[in-house]
Amino acid sequence: MTAFLEPLPGLLDDPLLHLPDLPPRTDVRIPPLRDPFPSRALTVLSPLEPNAPDGKQIQGGVKLGCSKNTSQAERTNPKITPADVISARDTKKPNLAISALVESSSTSQLPRLLTPSFVNLAAVENNSSFHSWPAEYSPSKRVKLDHEYHGDYVQLPKPPQKEANKRVLLLPTIVNGIHEPPPSAALLPPMELEEVKAMLDSISEPLPLPPEKMLNPEPEPADTVNHHRLKSSSPTEEMDMARNISTAVNHRPQRTWKKWSEEETQQLLKGVAKYGAGKWKEICADPELRFRDRRPMDLKDRFRICFPNTNKEKMEDVGASARSEKQLSFNPGQTRNNNVTHNLPSSTDTLSSPPSDLSPNHPSSSHFYQVPSVPLNLKVTPSDFAIAAKSRASQRVRKLWTEEEHQNLVKGFAKHGYQWTAIRNDLELNLSHRKATDIRDKFRSLFPQQYMDADSGPPAGRKNTTSAGGVSSKNNSMSSISQPATGVRHINSSNPTSDKRKPSTSFAPIPMAATTTKPLHLRTDEGPRDITTSGVEVLEITSITTTTTQESSSAVPNLTLPPLALGDNDWDWGDNKLAPLLDWEEFGL
DNA sequence: TTAGGGCTATGG
DNA sequence: CCATAGCCCTAA
Structure with missing residues (x-):
């Protein structure tokens, strides 16, 4: 906090910011500040200034940031010197408004030693941070332009880098924008000192760490985790990018979809x-426990899979149980059906070798599940799942499905x-x-082709049971980008290369000889939801492979589809005879 | 923040 | 065909 306040000379004319034991300033050297008016004509007064025109009168608006189109030659900004400031x-x-200084x-x-109008000059003078500035910033010496001056702004001298904190402090918009008030800034109420200090406090707070704690620093298998990649080289990754x-x-x-690994x-x-x-939150936040982008809820879900019989009613401390027995087991047989009551032996020799770091470091809570009071093992192997x-x-x-069902x-x-x-x-x-x-x-x-070739794969869209x-x-609430969810699928059969093991769009189409490759129109541009509004459905399934009553399918040896016994009229969606649309009244609305 | 339930992908 | 895992949402 203090380290952040000190390098902000002139921001506040606050006695609190003045160190009492510091000697008064005698040699004032105004450091080059960031150009507060990078893209605005200096003839336009800041709206914060008394004589500034109303925000509505400012033409063209004001762009935050620096204008890269403005060349150096075009800049005829008048200059002020620290002497001008002192004179003022x-x-x-x-x-005195800096603009007035500028005009005079x-x-x-x-080069453009401009200070925004909100900078209190007295505070600038009294701030001690300018003592140690290099001599090149003295009023009598021109600032080097080659490395310090970057076109649209003057680079402040870099403070000594702290080894422990190399993060770039991201100023909130309100702070960045303070260098150049918006046209309507005059309408804003004055900012109180406490507010500024609180804001600075919030700025100096460390940014939250990335939520994910990578279990393995090395690249992860593509079939398990691929959402970190930016390059899209496969349909799956494209989907991930969309996500x-x-x-x-x-x-x-x-x-x-990331399968829980044994580790x-x-x-x-x-x-x-x-x-x-x-x-779960504490577990997820434990730096000693490494998960692959797992959230507390994921831990809960996973534990729910591991211990489906546990419940809060029994309220027995799992941690205490594990600590007392120095073991904790996962019984993969006790899954949702709870049909298995015995503990499955592990295929590995890890049953009797619980990790040594199972020491109880935290007190137990009363909101714990109960785990089976059976010998516990900490190792779960894929074979356990197989068993x-x-x-x-x-x-x-x-x-069997009937034709009507088809x-x-x-x-x-x-x-x-979908x-x-x-x-x-x-x-x-x-x-x-x-x-x-x-x-x-x-x-x-x-329709494996259509199922697999959807743009973003079978939708992960979810619905309520009430729907x-x-x-x-x-x-x-889902994203329209990642999850059309309502069935907007540009179905085609143009992507025959994929790994079926990969999620969604990576399905490999099952080779099928199309006895009837009938371009169907089973696609709607608006999805099923719009079907309810249009009343007529225009879906499109191109190259759908099926058998019809008109064409023989038995001649094709590798035909895999069962007969649908659908006539042409069945696919004539122009003469669609869908069920009547549900009225809102049917939903109780 | 967690528990519970729902939905869908995955894979036998 | 089916069970399960993984993910999500919502209520408490």
């Missing part, structure tokens, strides 16, 4: 053992796009007996 003070006009000054050799843009626009990052899980368990379950997968609940009985699926996609839940909840489609994932999987099976009509309130 001696004439009992310490607050024409003899200075110094980054979305982050900048909506301030709500859409992160990439990360161990870090989480260490954190739980150290702080206790529920202290757990074998212990799944009995699967559902397969239920047609309803197509209609549902035409209506709701909103599988909306398709499921659409009573007109009669697919409520199918799960949303079933519908999605079936569509992916029927049975297809309108998702959550989607409304």
Whole structure:
């Protein structure tokens, strides 16, 4: 704070800023200040000045920053010298507007030693920070232009760099802009000293560290983390870039799908053992625990996967339990179904070798989950997951899709796009007996090309359960860049090269011989949401590969699609006979 | 800030 | 076809 205040001479004529033990200034040397009027004609008075015209009268407005189009030759700025400043003070006009000084000054050799009108000259004089300035800044010596003068502004001498704090202090706009008040600045109330000091305090506070603590400094696998890259060399990265843009626009990052690694899980368990379950923020902020851009909520979700049986009602300190037993385990079998009650043995020899840094350093809290009181192990291996997968609940009985369901699926996609839940909840489609994932999987099976070739991949758009009509309130909050979410998909089959393992747009199209490559119009320019408004759906699925009743498909050996038994009329969306639009009254509105 | 629930991608 | 993981949103 103080270190920041001291190098700001003249900003405030505040006795508090004057060190009492400092001798009065006798040799005033005005340092070159940043040009406060880089792009404005100096004939225009600052709106803060008494005789300044009204802001509305200023033509052309004022641009913050420096005008790069203004050449040196064009600058005929009058110069003032420190002597002028002193003269102004001696004439009992310490607050004389600099512009007045400028107008009356024409003899200075110094390059544009201008000070904004708000600079109090007395404070400039009394400030001791000018004592140590180099002699080249003395009034009698011209300032070097080659390295100190950068066109539109005069570079202040660099203060000694502090080793511990090399960050660039980013001044808020209000501070940057103070060098050049806006045209309407005269309308602003005067800034109180305390406000300025508080602002400076906030400026000098350290900036927050990056939220992510990279687990591995080395580059991460492309299939797990790729959102840090700026170059777009794959559809996945393009999507990530879009998501980054979305982050900048909506301030709500859409992160990439990052699978929890074993190491990360161990870090989480260490954190739980150290702080206790529920202290996700503390765990996430622990510098000793390294996660890959995980948020406290992510830790919670991950722990929820690890310990699905835990609940707050039991309120037992996980950390205490782990500390007492010096162990903490993750039972991958006890997943959501809770069908597995036994602890799965780890395939590695880590069960009996908990990390040594599991020491309890923090007191426990009463808001903790309970963990199974079984021998705990801190190591979770992929094999554990594999074993757990074998212990799944009995699967559902397969239920083959009928042709009617196929047609309803197509209609549902035409209506709701990738909103599988909306398709499921659409009573007109009669697919409520199918799960949303079933519908999605079936569509992916029927139209892999279209599913995979969407511009930004299958949307990650989310919807509320209340959006049975297809309108998702959550989607409304999503980025229009990263998540069209409502099914605006420019579907085509022009991207046959991708890794299916990669998310979304990186799906590799399944090779299919198109017995019927029928250009369908299953695309809407506005998405399903607009369908409800237009009433007519114009979706477009180009080169959709399916079998129709008119064309034989059995002759193609590698045909993979089941027969849809759709006639031409089924695809004639111009004669669309979709379910009637839902009225607002149906939503209770 | 966290807990709980929902949705979708992932992958067997 | 299905379960699960990962991510997100909202309420408390």
